[in-house]
Amino acid sequence: MLGPTATERAARARTDLRLGLPIAVGPLVLAAAETLRGERLEALRALGPLTIALTGRRAATLKARAYDGDIARVRVPEGADMTWLRALADPAFDLRVPMKGPLTTLRAGDPTPWRTGIALAKAAQVLPAVIGVEAEAPEGLTRLPATLPYAEVPPTEVAAARLPMLAGAGRLHVFREGRGGEEHYAVEIGAVDRAEPVLVRLHSACFTGDVLGSLKCDCGPQLHGALDAMGAASGVLLYLNQEGRGIGLANKMRAYDLQDQGFDTVEANHRLGFEDDERDFRLGAALLRRMGITRIRLMTNNPRKIAMMEGQGIEVVERVPLHVGRRAENAAYLDVKRTKSGHLE
Ligand SMILES: Nc1nc2c(ncn2[C@@H]2O[C@H](COP(=O)(O)OP(=O)(O)OP(=O)(O)O)[C@@H](O)[C@H]2O)c(=O)[nH]1
Numbered sequence: 001m002l003g004p005t006a007t008e009r010a011a012r013a014r015t016d017l018r019l020g021l022p023i024a025v026g027p028l029v030l031a032a033a034e035t036l037r038g039e040r041l042e043a044l045r046a047l048g049p050l051t052i053a054l055t056g057r058r059a060a061t062l063k064a065r066a067y068d069g070d071i072a073r074v075r076v077p078e079g080a081d082m083t084w085l086r087a088l089a090d091p092a093f094d095l096r097v098p099m100k101g102p103l104t105t106l107r108a109g110d111p112t113p114w115r116t117g118i119a120l121a122k123a124a125q126v127l128p129a130v131i132g133v134e135a136e137a138p139e140g141l142t143r144l145p146a147t148l149p150y151a152e153v154p155p156t157e158v159a160a161a162r163l164p165m166l167a168g169a170g171r172l173h174v175f176r177e178g179r180g181g182e183e184h185y186a187v188e189i190g191a192v193d194r195a196e197p198v199l200v201r202l203h204s205a206c207f208t209g210d211v212l213g214s215l216k217c218d219c220g221p222q223l224h225g226a227l228d229a230m231g232a233a234s235g236v237l238l239y240l241n242q243e244g245r246g247i248g249l250a251n252k253m254r255a256y257d258l259q260d261q262g263f264d265t266v267e268a269n270h271r272l273g274f275e276d277d278e279r280d281f282r283l284g285a286a287l288l289r290r291m292g293i294t295r296i297r298l299m300t301n302n303p304r305k306i307a308m309m310e311g312q313g314i315e316v317v318e319r320v321p322l323h324v325g326r327r328a329e330n331a332a333y334l335d336v337k338r339t340k341s342g343h344l345e
Pocket residue numbers: 202203204205206207217219222242243244245246247252255256265269299300301302305322337343
């Protein structure tokens with residue numbers, strides 16, 4: 001078959017949402033609140049009465065009832081413009097436009113396609129809010145079933161080369177997710193013996209910490225601490241492009257702005273409509289399996305990373321704590337990881 005499969009159409013839909021293009025999901029035509037422009041909003045409105053779907057997290061911030069639990073469908077009043085809709089989706093407006101209500105949330109009808117829309121908006125790393133209408137989809141829109149087709153497409157290695165580093169001699173492998181997704185990296189350092197448990201660090205991208213040396217988190221010192229440990233022995237650094245715990249750098253900067261207003265790292269994510277952690281760590285296990293590694297010594301303080309590895313058939317014979325880079329600027333952030341996110345001492 002030459003045309004796109006359902007999973008490929010889902011990947012295409014992600015791009016459409018980033019572009020500000022509507023997509024068809026089951027009986028709905030919907031678009032991302034962040035990227036939809038005024039003239040397209042009017043074209044959507046011409047199809048019927050509009051609804052905006054938010055996550056339960058965002059609804060809680062707005063004090064709107066979320067009858068569907070994880071999402072809330074809010075009726076869009078006639079005449080509501082993009083400013084009104086953006087204010088619902090984006091907490092940057094919470095202080096400027098404090099009163100958006102009264103909001104009417106829907107109880108009747110099937111939330112499934114809306115849930116799919118929110119999942120796609122998250123995958124597109126835009127604000128998790130979608131505006132839509134129940135209508136026959138106009139020609140040319142990407143069409144998806146109401147339930148997101150999910151088929152595990154394991155990442156494949158696309159290239160690898162020798163890389164001499166300050167920490168030691170390495171080999172960088174580039175993997176690409178199925179469905180044209182992100183690329184992730186595995187750096188093999190020193191002579192890795194697969195017959196023995198391999199020292200592994202599962203690291204998520206942090207442009208601010210890893211590259212800029214930001215003092216708001218511990219990512220940079222953790223990255224370099226792991227590289228140094230592997231240079232002294234050997235090991236594998238998995239570098240996953242899951243910036244901001246999977247919400248992307250733009251949303252992470254939105255979260256930082258909220259943190260400057262006094263919210264902690266978890267509260268900021270929730271106000272934006274995200275869970276505290278949107279990462280899918282199964283990817284790390286998939287990369288290890290591809291590299292023929294099944295027993296590891298995992299450098300982490302995050303019990304979710306250990307549980308995921310074990311659940312995916314990678315034996316964690318030892319957890320190697322990684323406490324580095326604590327300082328006045330990130331102390332509160334690290335404390336919240338311990339008290340709210342369950343990070344280990
Ligand atoms: N959303 C959000 N993401 C953040 C914030 N600070 C750091 N991050 C991201 O958090 C992630 C930290 O990744 P890791 O160091 O791998 O993970 P961890 O869960 O802290 O676990 P360990 O370091 O292994 O103990 C990176 O993707 C950062 O970009 C924040 O305030 N908000």
